[in-house]
Amino acid sequence: MVNGARLDVRGVSHAFALEKRALRVLEDIDFTAEPGEFVALLGPSGCGKSTLLRLVAGLEPPTEGRLLVDGKEITGTDPSRTVMFQDPTLFPWRTVRGNAQLGPEARGSLAVNAQRIEEALTLVGLAGFAEAYPHQLSGGMAQRASLARALVNEPKVLMLDEPLGKLDSLTRLAMQRELVALWERERFTALLVTHDVEEALLLADRVLVLSDRPARIRADIRVEQPRPRRRDQPSLVALREEILGLLGLAEAA
């Protein structure tokens, strides 16, 4: 029961037009995510990882190269490709339920999806907070609400743009576990942007290590360790050393 879509990124380069000169952020990015695969994009902050997600989301067209979902070129946004941003970006004037139903409401299919909305809220553990406003939520709860809002759209590709980056470490650990459980259940293709090596290794099937700006793929590392994973497992520790080495941050042994 794989619900995810196949994602092809073919020779994508991207530049921002700054005053007088172009700022290159992505350079010849080329990879394929299989349906239902969990891919982590790991790189130093500011290297252009989030830009890649914006391209996959269809929020911007790439300067060069092509992006395809199930063989079809990405030309714009589509609810089957949703993003969970670093900030929850909940609409403060809407309750948790109001936020979760944003997608169906925007597409005029609210009535059909009523059940799905309640399910998503239950799934992220916010069923009891459906009527709460965002300012009443903790950081972790807000990110859960944001996750519910994405899940309601039944995404085939779910992009996670450092969604746990601003959470405290305990909430972060709990939500990493929840994300994996959710992905195992729903089997969307997941694209996780992170600069946390351990997080990438705990969650992903594959880790694409990106270079400094402009970002290129430095390495494509497969994480074979079966789930559930623990951060102190020898194979993960070895991979962690390898990746830190690639990033020029190897710890002296």
Place this chain on the structure above:
Amino acid sequence: MSATTLGARIAAPAARAPVWPSGWAAGLAWIGTAALISLWPDADDLGRTWELAALAAGFGGAILVGAVAATLPALAPRLAPLRAAGPWLLVLALALAAWELVTAKLDWLPRPFFAAPQSILEVFTDDYARLGESVGRSLLLVAPGYALGAGAGFLFGVAMGWSRIVGYWAHPVVRLIGPLPATAWLPIAFFAFTSSRGASTFLIALASFFPVTVLTWSGVSAVSKAYYDVARTMGASPWFLVRKVAVPAAMPSVFVGLFMGLGASFSVLVVAEMMGVKAGLGWYMQWAQGWAAYANMYAALLVLALMCSSAVTLLFRLRDHLLSWQKGLVRW
């Protein structure tokens, strides 16, 4: 020993609330003021002195009843807001007494420029029909003008904030014309419109249009791009982005504009009524001043203050209701 603490805890809710000292003081002060009004003879022949004393005494009596009730467990929670008003009630009684002394009793302040409290009461008891009609006429003049100006300003502000083209062409015009006080248009308005009503409505609309436009515009422009991104990734149409993202996000700013526009509307209303319209509170004040009926003028001023304050209160209630999602709203 634990039994006694337990007993005390059970007894606690039934205990009487503490005495309300400022309530007692205020009640007695009002009754004292009533005594002063009725027992000290007026320096001149004034009407309604006795009625004013009766009102003050009745008010003082009511406060004393409140002071007794405020200590009863059943009523104490409901009367908590009244308790907070205690110092104000006391000071108001003293202020009335002082005002009564320097006008009616000692005649220190020159009449007719300074009216005694009972003279203002007399205006309300004898001229209420004309005052009431003036209030009605003022409201009928200001409400359509304000609604028109605020509505147009809101739509125009959203268009300016949303559309680059509208913003490009409208921005310089709004910058040049906007800061001009609406009353500066008075001469033009009165010849451009055949009726003084039309001219006043136009001016009131103009006065509310500018602040609502500018604050709606800045509110819409300031909406975080991230909100649009979120909605777009979920398949939102541009129309949805305007209605369900831009407008709700801009509402706190829109309400600031509505509040400022309301003040400007009232300002233009009074000027228009004094200049051309032959009805309403502004006209009443002008007319009263012409007859040197200063008590009537003060009474109208008081009514006008109540009217404007109520309108602002109403607007703030609406805002609190619509923007209940915001935390830390300023209280009116």
